[in-house]
Amino acid sequence: MIAATYSIPAILVFATSALLILGGAIGVISVANPVHAAICLITTLFGVAVAFIAQQADFLAAVQIIVYAGAIVVLFLFVIMFLGVDQKFHVSAEPLVGQRAFAVAGVVVTVGGLITLMASSHWVSGATSVSGSPLDTGNGNVKQLGTAVFTTYLYAFEVTSALLIIAVVGAVLLARRERASTNEEVDA
Amino acid sequence: MNVPAAWYLVLAALLFGVGAFGVLTRRSALIMFMCIELMLNAVNLTFVTFSRTLGDIGGQASVFFVMVVAAAEVTVGLGIVVAVFRRRNSTSVDELSELKG
Incomplete structure (x- = not known):
């Protein structure tokens, strides 16, 4: 069926x-x-x-x-x-008493709520979006996605470049050994 | 005809639940990061499903940005894991209990 x-x-x-x-x-x-x-x-x-x-x-x-x-x-x-x-x-170690049971309960409630929400809602019966550009249902959407990212979401795209720079600098700072201080100690 | 959007949404909800369970129960910081990736992917799947149903490219653009943020998050997070491992010789989050009163 x-x-x-x-x-x-x-x-x-x-x-x-x-x-x-x-x-x-x-x-x-x-x-x-x-x-x-x-x-x-x-x-x-x-x-x-x-x-x-x-x-x-x-x-x-x-x-x-x-x-x-x-x-x-x-x-x-x-x-x-x-x-x-x-x-x-x-895997089986459980330092906190009842942690696994609480985790199961929380996840079941969350997922059950989500599934109930999705099952009881009529998402697809509404009209298609009027704010964004409509989705091509042809072969490939690279051009459409590129247009959206570089026009509608241009500021967000620029902010992500700053985010990536910050992430790279932060990772370098975090993972670097403190060489300078040890050298000073050796010299002194 | 493609399968209804609700199937993919339920699949994404289950994936999110599995990821959340992993974050809540696993002790290794590395596994917890992997479970956060699972949750992010569940959200991405939801975005793409709604993008198809509503015929709006904005959902796919959101997935694009979620991927960028996820990459940045993994970079900094694994840097923190490496820094903590140098000091503690362990990646278990149970070892990090200095702030306990």
Whole structure:
């Protein structure tokens, strides 16, 4: 009955992305080794990219693979290897009494509320947006996204460049060893 | 015809819940950062889904900016993890209890 309403390929793509996303996410929170968690994170990010492609966000899917799975996860792996913390953590250790039970309760309430909200709302029955430019439903939307980012959201785009500079300087300051002070001590 | 938007929204809600559970229960700061990435990706998936349903490119532009902020956040966060590891020789957040009264 579902297959009669929606096309089989769309359902298959959704099932694939859901499997990748949820399997990877559960792997991230359940495996003991941080390296394995990073590999599971790649699975989730790939699943999200599949969902992006299925919803006409081609450019974002490419960025998702290149920036997230390529750069951010490699950064995670670099820090894991650099610190040498790729031994197992005790997943079952629970220093705070009842922490896990409270976490389960909070997450169930939040997700249950979200799903109830989504199920009881009629998001798609309204008119399409009048504020932004309408979405092309053709092949690719790179041009459209570029136009939006460099016209409507130009100030936000410029602010992100400042944010990235601040982040780079902050990371360098945080991760740098205090060489100058030790040299002074040696000289004195 | 594509599957309804509610399917993707429910999937994003579940992904957000899994990420939130990981942040609340895991002790390693690195795993907590990965779980924050999961939550950010859930929000991105919601943005793209609404962008498709409402036919507005603004949702995808928002995802673009979320990705930039996520990259900056990971850079600074991992810098903090490295700095803390130098001092404590551990990435467990339970070790960071100086401010406890």
